[in-house]
Amino acid sequence: MTNILILYNPYYQEDVIEQHLEILKEKGVVAFGKIRSALRDYESPNEDELNTIYNSVSKDMPLQLFLTDYSNIYVANVIAAKEEKLKFIKAPRYYDTMDVEKWFVFDDLRLLVCNGFEIVRDKILSNFKATNYNNHTYAVYGNQYTYPMQVTMKENIDYFVKDNEDYKYFTDIFKTKEQIQIKENLIEFKFGEKVFYSLAVNSQDNIASAEIEYMSNKQNLLYDFSSVILKYSKACELEIFNFMKIFFSSLMKCDNDIKNFPYTIQGKNYILENILLQKANYGTYKYILKSYDIKSSINKYIKNKRLKIFIFTDFIFYINTIQDIRNESIHGNMATLKQCKDMRKHILGIGRSGIFCDLKKYIKYISDS
Secondary structure, eight states: OEEEEEEOOTTTOTTHHHHHHHHHHHHSOEEEEEEOOTTOOSOOTTHHHHHHHHHHOOSSSOEEEEEEOSSOEEEEEEEEEESSOOTTSOOOGGGGGSOEEEEEEEEEEEEEESSOHHHIIIIIGGGEEETTTTTEEOOSSSOOOOSSEEEEESSOOOTTOOSSTTOOGGGGTTOOHHHHHHHHHHIIIIIHHHHHHHSOHHHHHHHHHHHHHHHHHTTOTTOOOHHHHHHHHHHHHHHHHHHHHHHHHHHHHHOGGGGGOEEEETTEEEEGGGGGTSOOOHHHHHHHHHSHHHHHHHHHHOOOHHHHHIIIIIHHHHHHHHHHHHHHHHTTOOOOHHHHHHHHHHHHTSSSOOHHHHHHHHHHHHHHO
């Protein structure tokens, strides 16, 4: 495992890590830019060696990028390192005014130490040897290092070893003990690891946040549960969108003619191919699935009977149920405990199967068909 260390300066952006984390949660990957110091008018003395390392980096051969301001230290799982930012990889906008000398694309991030200079110095950095500086132990004081710098470890640690390949360490960064406990309860008693970690990170956060608010107020019969229902609904919208992308992508591979199937959202015209990028609303999904052309294509090309029944019955039922409950709460009416329990029942699968477990089960049917 190759290790690279960079000092990041909060002077450039106070919430530098938080901004990268938000994109990581939304997109699954983010680009971190090593900003060229205005005080440095020379190239790194180890540039050729570093470029050899960067050229070898891939998803199958990642490197560990340590980011520190000496008070905090993070480690990122880097899957690409480039001089020019890849067009399809998002980065915080503050880089637009910066001179970035190297882009590191990572898909996971761990917080090792928070607000602890002595721990960073004595426990983490003391385990590093400066590869291109006579292999000496990393020196916090009086050094003349050039960053990015390659480091080796006295005690090798792979910070991204995990039992479940779908788990991402960054999902727990900046979480409270209560949030982490709720997440563990959802995994242990409702979804299981495989389903929960396959959900989008924003869906995980919305469900956990909804559960915390629900648990805190379920004894208060006068409480307005609108915000709880909204959080559940946001998670449903995202997971249904992801399911629809996978389903229609598979169907269009079988039936190229339906790519141009037209539909309209708020006066704007789209074709079915757009749904792979543009999230639609519940009404649009129902309209598409009930149309003659799409129904005919599904009946012709979807061979798995269980998947076909799910699409035409249970899936529509879930959408109708969630849509009805959500619409009540967003039109100014106070959301009741009963409505919240009903929404929660269909999502978490209390006393019945739940929408998220069903969506993930039938995604497997799609991939197997």
